[in-house]
Amino acid sequence: MNEKRIASQSRNNKIKWWLRNILCPLLFTIISFKLRLQDIDANKSVVWDEAHFGKFGSYYIKHEFYHDVHPPLGKMLIGLSEWLANFDGNFEFESGSTYPSEVNYKVMRQFNAIFGSLCVPVTYYTTLWMNFKFLTTLLITIMITLEHSYIVLSKFILLDSMLLFFTLTTFACLCKLNSLRDQQMTKKWSLWLLLTGINIGCVCSVKWVGLFITVIVGLYTIIDLYRHWCNNQLGRLTYYKHWLLRIIYLITIPFLIYLFCFKIHFQLLYKSGTGDSSTNTLFQVNLEGTKxxxxxxxxxxxxxxxxxxxxxxxxxxxxxxxxxxxxxxxxxxxxxxxxxxxxxxxxxxxxxxxxxxxxxxxxxxxxxxxxxxxxxxxxxxxxxxxxxxxxxxxxxxxxxxxxxxxxxxxxxxxxxxxxxxxxxxxxxxxxxxxxxxxxxxxxxxxxxxxxxxxxxxxxxxxxxxxxxxxxxxxxxxxxxxxxxxxxxxxxxxxxxxxxxxxxxxKFWTDFILINFAMASSNNALVPDPDKFDSIASDAWEWPVLHRGLRLCAWLKDTHRYYLLGSPFNTWISTLSIFVFFGIMIRIAYKWRRQTLLLTENDFWSLLIQAILPFCAWLSHYLPFAIMGRVTYVHHYVPALYFAILIFGFVVDYTFGSSRSYIKYPVYLTLMGGCIYIYILFAPICQGLQGLGAKYLKLQWLRTWDIVI
Missing domain, CATH: 2.80.10.50 (Trefoil (Acidic Fibroblast Growth Factor, subunit A))
Structure with missing residues (x-):
């Protein structure tokens, strides 16, 4: 009987493992691809920043040197998508212009949608590695799957989905490393440390915003090294080896990836182009067709x-x-x-x-x-x-x-x-x-x-x-x-x-100068006091959804897209940040009064589930709140992800261990609310069509300009 019971339990464990680790993430991934690929070619015009990034990709097809404020990896990937679409580089991607029949923009958009779609399974495994309750994992994954801003940004030739994907993979690798903290120096741990470094290199090579998640990895690394420093049983030689491995994997390898991206960038763009003036004389004069x-x-x-x-x-x-x-x-x-x-x-x-x-x-x-x-x-x-x-x-x-x-x-x-x-x-x-x-x-x-x-x-x-x-x-x-x-x-x-x-x-000279030119161009992106930018917004507006952004011409006979976070996800995650402070104060107070015992495992769980997501939200949000450059709604996209993780922690901490008659209704209500709000606001990311009057029900705030 015991053998049958053990065999039955083993089968149940295997089924549960397959359900949690294979079937659930596969189902979410399929839904994610479906939502992001749906009617992806419905709008046949150059939408929003496709005018910039589609053109930058075409320069790689034509091999003409250009200058931009962002590192080259994301734009080289866009160039790859255009090459896969057999694009000859001759379309100028003028804002609002109609794609000609010979430009297979659908393939280009589908390539970009892959990054946005894969954010969902990455989120799922991240929350598993963060050791959230399974219901919390499902809730967070549903929120990311149905986030309107993530869906709409995945549908076009932009850098935002790539940036979000590599930001998420970097944090996912960090969470996996934390789960392996007792297996350090093993091959498995070293592999994930290497993957963390590779993803840092990739996210920083798409946009410099990637430095914000790099700071979080650095913060965790300092805490982890301090733990080893306090371990009297750890030999000094082993301790220095920990330092060496992290320097190689988390600093040297990301920098080499960043460097290698520019090496490829320079090799591909060997003809004179629009960006010549951002470089030195010797670089320009060696370009084919130099002026x-x-x-x-x-x-x-x-x-x-x-x-x-x-x-x-x-x-x-x-x-x-x-x-x-x-x-x-x-x-x-x-x-x-x-x-x-x-x-x-x-x-x-x-x-x-x-x-x-x-x-x-x-x-x-x-x-x-x-x-x-x-x-x-x-x-x-x-x-x-x-x-x-x-x-x-x-x-x-x-x-x-x-x-x-x-x-x-x-x-x-x-x-x-x-x-x-x-x-x-x-x-x-x-x-x-x-x-x-x-x-x-x-x-x-x-x-x-x-x-x-x-x-x-x-x-x-x-x-x-x-x-x-x-x-x-x-x-x-x-x-x-x-x-x-x-x-x-x-x-x-x-x-x-x-x-x-x-x-x-010299490559090193070219590399330094082009990066400084990027910094100068970024610093020059300041609001013009003599002009009103109708689509710009301030950082305080993003967590409260004060306004959205029209991504294309607002004509009734076209598919129109409105960049706005899900009201459910954004408002509830913003509220959870304040609740988070209350929870942390309560934990600190009880620990101080010695009515709460925090073990080492409790500390690491709190760090990875709460403290690091909050620090990541802060690092991705605060810089935009204090910088002088012009800002837009899409700058909140990475910060929103970490706000949702904070919300997951709040729910998990408050209801994760509650009795079933409390826990299940709460989770089902939250999941149902997320799904309902997605369905209600689905047109803003799947395309508004026809007269604006039928979308009056979506005009929740006067500052939203969804209706014509």
Missing amino acids: IKQGPRNLLFGSHFTMRSHGLSPNLLHSHPQLYPDGSHQRQITGYAHFDNNNVWEFQFIRGQKFDLGKLYLISDGAEVRLIHNNTRSNLHSHKVPSHVSRGNWEVSGYGNDADGDDHDNWVIEIVDQLPSANPNYPKEDDNLVHQFSTFFRLRHKSLGCYLTSTGLSYPAWGFSQAEIVCKNSWSKRDKSTWWNIEEHWNENLSIDEDYLPPKS
């Missing part, structure tokens, strides 16, 4: 040229007729990345210097020069007037003209590096002369001793948000912010050497 024309190798007094900074903001030296609003009130000197006639300068002798009119004088190391702006004919000038944005530097301005000026117009050439030609047969050039492309030099102000510098900062609107140029006291020749090179050069008295090939750019 930079090769000029004479040596520069003379009287040569016209443009010159580009080697600083973290690799802009061309620029000036224009506008004046500084304060300081000297002289002409502005700025850095400007794009081709413009106001970037052209001319080398001239300093005043009082004797020269032979019939002789050609080469620009060499140590030469004293004046730089004259070609259009305004003002001199590049500096004086003891404080710079306008940075502190501790002197203003650089455009002053006087050919006849009018003073000693503060004089600069000294200091050559700091010379690069050989990429043509191995090209003869070695004179290292004391300034050459186009290959000579890196500094300009020292003769009177002040400071150096012409691009600070990497930008002027306000009065300076057209262009780069700040100053005169800076620099004590090191290796200060790249003071380095410059000649980009274009014109001189009718010299011939062009066709055998010369410019040096190849």
